[in-house]
Amino acid sequence: MTRVCMIAGTTTPFDYGPTGFESIEEQAVMCMRDIMNDVPDFHLKDIDFVVYSHFSVHFGHQLAPEWIIHDHLGLVGVPHMRIENGGNTGGSALYAAWLAVKSGHHHVMPIIGWETMDSVSQSQGSEFIALASDMRYELMVGGIYPLFYAAMANKWMQENNVTEEDVAHIAVKNRNNAMENPKTQWYRNEHKYITVDDVLESRMMAWPIKKYDCCLMTRGMAIVIICDEEYAKQVAPDSYIVVDGIGLSSCTIRAGDRINFPGWTERYGAGYPDMTEFAACRNAAEAAYKHANITNPRKEIHVMEIHDAFSTSEAQIYKALGLVDKDNVAQFIRDGCAEIGGELPINPGGGLLGYGHPVGATGLMSLTECYYQLTGQIAKKHLSGKGQVPNAEVGLINSHAGTGTSISNFILRRP
């Protein structure tokens, strides 16, 4: 049975308007031209399916906006569908594309992901996104995602002896990593190297999360090409990777409903995940590791691009991925293990904190950065090769939705 491969990936710059690439069809053309430049033997006529990855039609005030992109790329007649799964939209779209190729029914497909979050103010945008909470109960009492994540992190940090300074190190790491890539939102806007003190002194969004612990709202698009191995060998024999393990899991929509949820109690024992741990991430990681025959993720995986919507959630994800436990998560951060040049670089591409978070494009941005790592293209795609993890052969990407409500993990390998 064929292996599912990736032969190309790219993004527009990520930004918050005015951006210079306002329309979604021009964004799609920018990305598709990039891909055709990187893989000259790839032709639009080879496409036999398209998976669209887009979260909120509220932002564009346009239902089924993928129909505009599809039409304007000239792909009329090619089957298409859109995946929507909150912040895990990109990962879920990859999951769908993987199934489509693995079934043998389709062979070559772009995944096209985007969001246009700068069409409303930041506070209105926060409220749009919070419509993905159970709005009958949480949105109307001032609840938006930074507050939900802060409430979860407040308890988690206390229980795991992780401090404000520790998570500030994560915010600094990812933002400073983003300074190597002119496409990132941090590079295009704030454009500065920051320190732990800058994070600690930034305004409080929701205790213990400050402004610089939070990712950015973004306009941007990402496109990747997923295909079977026969096609990959034909058009990109020296620059393809294999999507070798997949995992997707779910948890409750409201974090307050997962303190005693029967399914988790059966799997992992009473008291897990509480409101603190990302059970769906753990569950999806276990599935992906098993699928890809990974037994010691911290040793066998060389680079990760994960969903750092908040610096605190990156720390929580370290634990959910099985890299650390309660006793050594703080030390893992303090030792710089996740930094470029560290034991296991995480988010060398800048992550959501540095690159940006245009929801439907985000997981595909992570996928693209990890693809560049495994194919040794960082020096070509960034300002320098500083962020290239030497001889990276195995990577992990993570895509994360809601309050941890849907989470996917994928293992990527050189063929």
Next chain:
Amino acid sequence: MPAGKNIKSSESPVEKPKFTNIVDTRPEGVTETGLAITGYEISEDGTRINTKLHYDQLYTIRHGANSPLFLGFLEGKLMATQCPNCGDKFFPPRTVCWHLDCNLAATEWVELEPVGHIHTFTIAGWSGRSSLKRLPFVLAYCIIDGCKTAIANELYGIDPWDAEFDMPVKVVFKPKEERLGAITDWHFEPGDDWTPSPMNETKERMKKLTLPVYDWVKTLKE
């Protein structure tokens, strides 16, 4: 003639409700304009244009089987549901039990005692557009009267930095004439016997981060 008008309720699998008791508290003069183009902006070099679109729409959130919860709010009651098989109690309510082995057992409505404790919390220094003027406030996830779940609401009657894990809380409803059958009809306040713990390093840090929010809110327009 509207579809279904002559169908007897005994012939239909679900009877249609008639909504006759209508309360509308919108201020005078608020109208739904629907879609309206209200302007444009052109870049300095004259090459790019953006359109301003205003969209205003009233929604009807239809509560169906969850209605006892929202009817209860109007009466100043917290209505939860409980599984008749395993006894698990849910607030907010679940229509059926969450145990797959209970085979979608229909839950039963029970009234809760309006007391509980904080499971976790945050102090909001930022929120959605509609909540900015209430900042800073504590958003607390509380477990009420032995439920298996926690529910979030705002906690008042406290300096935000005094909030702490496991502290007792009580539910306080708005006066009856102000209630609208929604989660915003009530909030949390500290339990009757609770007193703040002494200031410590963490609480000082929370206070330092919270104080500027009071000043920032004063700068908001209107």
